[in-house]
Amino acid sequence: MNTQVIIGIVIGVVLLLALVVGTGIALQRRRRISLTQAPPTRAVDGRPEVDKSGGYQTGSGFSFTQGGTATLEPETPKPAAPKPPAPKAAPAAPEPSVADEAEKILETEADGAPSEPLVVEEAVEAAETQTAAPEVETPAVETPAAETPAAEAPAVEAPEVQTPAVEVPETPEVAAAPQLDEIAPTEGRLSRLRGRLARSQGAIGSSMLGLLGAGDLDEDSWEEIEDTLVMADLGTAATTAVIESLRAELASDKVRSADDARAALHRVLVEQLRPDLDRSVKALPxxxxxxxxxxxxxxxxxxxxxxGKLARVLVADGRRxxxxxxxxxxxxxxxxxxxxxxxVGAGIVRGKEGADPASVAFDSVVAGIDDxxxxxxxxxxxxLHTKTGLMDELGKVKRVVEKKTPVDxxxxxxxxxxxxxxxxxxxVFAEVVDLTGVVLTKLDGTAKGGIVFRIQDExxxxxxxxxxxxxxxxxxxxxxxxxxxxLL
Ligand SMILES: Nc1nc2c(ncn2[C@@H]2O[C@H](COP(=O)(O)OP(=O)(O)OP(=O)(O)O)[C@@H](O)[C@H]2O)c(=O)[nH]1
Structure with a gap:
């Protein structure tokens, strides 16, 4: 009888121990799971996605649209990264000498070897660090088994000590964010920067308003107006058109005061700048x-x-x-x-000095698609537009990229x-690559803002x-x- 009671007690103790150990393990695992779930990383195609916008989400005075083949809503900032079919080593278009080289680049790419260009991408590094976190999941808690008697019990406490270690990977990469620049609001920039046009303002605005505001214009005054416009680089065609419209406005008898003259001049100049043209930048996916x-x-x-400036505006608009x-x-x-x-947190693909620019451009697009x-x-x-070889090379850059995806x-x-x-x-550039838009720089340093009219005209x-x-x-x-x- 005594032996049976002892066996019963031993079994009872062993069962109790097993219960304690099991509960300890379960509690610890639960705690671990809650820690690894914490990072707010979203996955896109299996890769953790890092917000590179630095949190900027502004309405933009800039107008961005998609290219011709676009079907996505502009608001959808994160398209899944679809993998277009690898380019076949297709027979090159009947282009001159550059076609062979373009094919070579594409063949290299199809082999999966993006070769020399280095990809400097914070997102990739961040992703690697973050995916490492879940691996910390399995510490050596499995050891305690139900059969192990009382002496093993304290081992259950040990894994607790490891808990703080799990928190370390939780510190997300967001630490990089404070280093990002603050981007000036994109809304209403042209108006805010109007002072920068002071030189053109004097050359076109003030002198034209001075002449028009003087009342009845004789032929000498009209000639002076013409000279002013030519000096401001409007070019003959635009100058003639502006003068004709102004004459018509003044003859209509509606212009009786300096304010009327100003309004008429405003109308004529805006009309000449063709407000109907699509000026959106096709920069949406x-x-x-x-x-x-x-x-x-x-x-x-x-x-x-x-x-660089354009990248800032796009990032400020929440784009990657x-x-x-x-x-x-x-x-x-x-x-x-x-x-x-x-x-601003934008990645870059760059090649070695002297590398084939078409190859770097191609690799950038491949990396952009993959990412x-x-x-x-x-x-x-x-x-230099006068150097034929260089201009041919530019044509090649565009053609090679287009083998992968359209240039928008x-x-x-x-x-x-x-x-x-x-x-x-x-x-000359327009002959080599189809231009879709012009960026006119250094307008702050010239009195010849009239060049805008001429470029569009010609x-x-x-x-x-x-x-x-x-x-x-x-x-x-x-x-x-x-x-x-x-200007006025
Ligand atoms: N004032 C003024 N300076 C500008 C403007 N845009 C660019 N610059 C300056 O023009 C200079 C040349 O600019 P870059 O961007 O290096 O010119 P780039 O065309 O890339 O030059 P390359 O690579 O040599 O062909 C720099 O000092 C810029 O700061 C602008 O709108 N106004």
Whole structure:
């Protein structure tokens, strides 16, 4: 009898111990699960997604739209990163010599070897660090078994000590956010920067208003008006059109005061700037991948600066941006672009100095598609429009990218201070790549704001953006009415 009682007690003790151990393990696991679930990382296609916008979500005075093939709602900031079919080593278009090289790039890509370009992407690093967290899940708690007698019981306490360690990976990458720049509001920039147009204001606005406000105009006055417009770089066609419209306005007898004259001049100039043209920047993603914007122009006009400024505006609009440094002539240009990217949290793909710019552009787009970004902005090297080889190379950059995805926007950057020569450049660039828009930089440093009229007149391509200073946020959307307001 005694033996049976003892056996019964032993079994009871063992069962009690098993219960205690089991409860300990369950409690500890539950605690661990709650910790690993905490990071607010969202997954896109199995990859943790990191908000690179620095939290900026502003309404934008800039107008962004999708390219021709677009079907997504502009508000949908995160398209799934679909993988377009790998490009076949298709027979190259019947292009001259560049076609062979383009094929080579595509073959390399199809082999899955993006070769030299380095991808500097904070998102990727962050993703790696964050995915590491869940792995901390399995500590050595499994050991205690039900059979183990009383002596083993204290072992249950041990795993508790490990708990604080689990919290460490919880510190998210958001630590990088405070280093990001604060971006000036994008709304109403042209009006806010109107002072920057002071020089053109004096040359066109004040002198024209002075002449028109003087009352009845004789032929000498009209000639003076004509000279003023020509001096401001409007060009003959635009000047003639403006004078004709002004004469008609004045003859209509509705202009009786200086205010009337001002209103008439405002109407005529705005009309001449063709407010009907589509000036939206096609920088929103397609159903199949990111928008691609190519930035081109001669040396020193402000391409890299404009690319950086545009990235800021897009980030401020909540977009994920990848920069492609296809300016492989100057390592400093890629460094400069990288700095712009780091300041707002945009990644960059860059090649070695002297690398094939088409290859870097292509790799940027591939990386952009893989990473599911909204837009890839490709900065190209400055090239003299008079050098045929360089211009051919630019054509190749565009063609090679187009083997992967459409190029939505080709922005020609022109320096407003060079006047006449800018037009020559624009014409040659337009022959090599279909321009979709012009960015007129350095308008703050010239009295020749009239170049805007001329470019649109002669190229038929809308001025979409204007650069009004060297500051990071001195880029504004071009709006005819606001521009004329700023001039008068
Ligand atoms: N005042 C003024 N300066 C500008 C503007 N845009 C660019 N710049 C300046 O123009 C200079 C050249 O700018 P970059 O962006 O390096 O020109 P780039 O076309 O990329 O030059 P390359 O790579 O050599 O072809 C820099 O000093 C810029 O700060 C602008 O709108 N106004």
């Amino acid at each position: 397609h159903a199949g991948g990111p928008a691609v914007v190519l930035v081109v122009g001669v040396n020193g006009v402000g391409k890299t600066t404009t690319t 941006v990848l920069l492609g440094a296809a300016d492989t002539f100057r390592a400093a240009a890629a460094d400069q672009l990288q700095t712009w990217g780091e300041r 599911g970004v909204d837009v890839v902005l490709i900065d190209t090297a400055g090239r 926007e080709v922005l020609l950057v022109l320096d407003a201070t060079v006047g006449q020569n800018g037009l020559m450049q624009a014409k 190229l038929g391509v809308p001025v979409k953006l204007v650069g009004l200073g060297e500051g990071a946020d001195d880029l504004a959307p071009f709006d005819p009415a606001a521009f004329v307001d700023a």
